[in-house]
Amino acid sequence: MASSGRGVPAERAAAAANDLVEARDGVATLKAFLLQLDDQRAPWAQGVVDAVLDRLSSAMAALDAGGAAATGGQLSPAAGSGSGGGARPQQSVSSSGNTKKRSFSRRSQRPTDTKITSTLEDGHIWRKYGQKEIQNSRQPRSYYRCTHKSDQGCNAKRQVQACEGDTCKYVVTYYGVHTCRDPSTIPLGAAPDRANNLISFGATSNAAAAAASTGASSSHQYVAMAADQLSTSWCASDDVFSFSSSAGSLMQVDELIGAVVASAGVVTSTATAGSAGLDRGGGFGGVAGGSGGTGSFPPSQNGLGSFVVGSFGSVGGDDDDLFRMDDP
DNA sequence: TCCATTTGACCGAC
DNA sequence: GTCGGTCAAATGGA
Numbered sequence: 001m002a003s004s005g006r007g008v009p010a011e012r013a014a015a016a017a018n019d020l021v022e023a024r025d026g027v028a029t030l031k032a033f034l035l036q037l038d039d040q041r042a043p044w045a046q047g048v049v050d051a052v053l054d055r056l057s058s059a060m061a062a063l064d065a066g067g068a069a070a071t072g073g074q075l076s077p078a079a080g081s082g083s084g085g086g087a088r089p090q091q092s093v094s095s096s097g098n099t100k101k102r103s104f105s106r107r108s109q110r111p112t113d114t115k116i117t118s119t120l121e122d123g124h125i126w127r128k129y130g131q132k133e134i135q136n137s138r139q140p141r142s143y144y145r146c147t148h149k150s151d152q153g154c155n156a157k158r159q160v161q162a163c164e165g166d167t168c169k170y171v172v173t174y175y176g177v178h179t180c181r182d183p184s185t186i187p188l189g190a191a192p193d194r195a196n197n198l199i200s201f202g203a204t205s206n207a208a209a210a211a212a213s214t215g216a217s218s219s220h221q222y223v224a225m226a227a228d229q230l231s232t233s234w235c236a237s238d239d240v241f242s243f244s245s246s247a248g249s250l251m252q253v254d255e256l257i258g259a260v261v262a263s264a265g266v267v268t269s270t271a272t273a274g275s276a277g278l279d280r281g282g283g284f285g286g287v288a289g290g291s292g293g294t295g296s297f298p299p300s301q302n303g304l305g306s307f308v309v310g311s312f313g314s315v316g317g318d319d320d321d322l323f324r325m326d327d328p
Numbered sequence: 329t330c331c332a333t334t335t336g337a338c339c340g341a342c
Numbered sequence: 343g344t345c346g347g348t349c350a351a352a353t354g355g356a
Contacts, residue, residue: 129348132345134346135346141346
């Protein structure tokens with residue numbers, strides 16, 4: 001990419017790569033800190049951090065690979081399957097003649113989001129296609145794909161597994177993004193596919209919803225404002241990660257956020273509000289299900305109802321990643 | 329009859 | 343060789 005004619009100049013790509021390295025290191029430090037937390041929300045926070053790490057690694061790999069992505073690399077989790085629907089290579093019959101034999105790629109996707117929730121509803125319609133007993137886990141894992149896979153080629157998937165400690169809660173891992181256009185799940189109508197650089201926090205999420213619902217053209221301003229809050233309000237809230245009592249942690253997180261935002265270029269991204277590309281399925285605090293407003297699903301216990309949408313600048317990615325920031 | 333779920337088997341990644 | 347993700351036939355409900 002960096003060397004491509006239409007891509008970012010090589011020197012800028014190198015600088016972005018360096019920033020990504022720093023951001024990744026910061027997230028790694030943050031993760032190490034989370035491992036020491038004795039808080040019930042720590043696993044959730046770690047999941048968020050892992051998702052961030054995945055995205056950063058993906059972005060770095062994309063930069064490193066340069067134009068390799070065009071050669072069919074596995075850097076883009078959604079691109080491989082994409083809107084083409086049945087991109088999965090299938091061999092209908094093997095040498096044995098068993099019609100059940102087939103070929104498919106596995107683990108080619110990175111999680112686009114991971115969250116812990118008390119309900120399986122997320123505003124999207126899922127179809128279960130498998131369940132599996134997982135090693136070292138008493139809870140089976142269920143596999144879902146978007147019900148619109150067949151008719152619209154939507155390749156969004158999710159995995160659901162009950163929490164070990166609290167079976168009333170579920171660990172939901174999302175893969176890919178919804179490309180479907182179900183009016184019942186995407187109330188805002190058609191919109192650009194890559195409107196994924198939207199960040200909202202706290203009360204600002206209302207503004208996000210409002211901006212989105214109205215298709216506001218000032219999305220850049222909104223993103224800039226939200227990004228600013230990312231480095232300030234977020235870290236100051238006890239409702240998020242419960243960091244504020246730990247001396248030094250705030251600075252660490254602040255640096256991390258700054259690095260992530262700066263490296264990913266969130267503020268300067270070409271976000272467009274009011275997009276169907278926003279993963280409202282994962283967007284618990286968003287406008288899922290048409291119930292309206294923020295925090296409609298599930299109700300946020302602390303009213304924070306915050307989440308992050310976007311792939312931190314969409315460096316080499318086109319996923320609508322969503323990192324929920326409210327209390328699980 | 330249609331559609332969603334269940335479940336055993338297949339098969340690629342590790 | 344093991345594990346886990348996916349397929350597809352079987353099953354059940356509307």
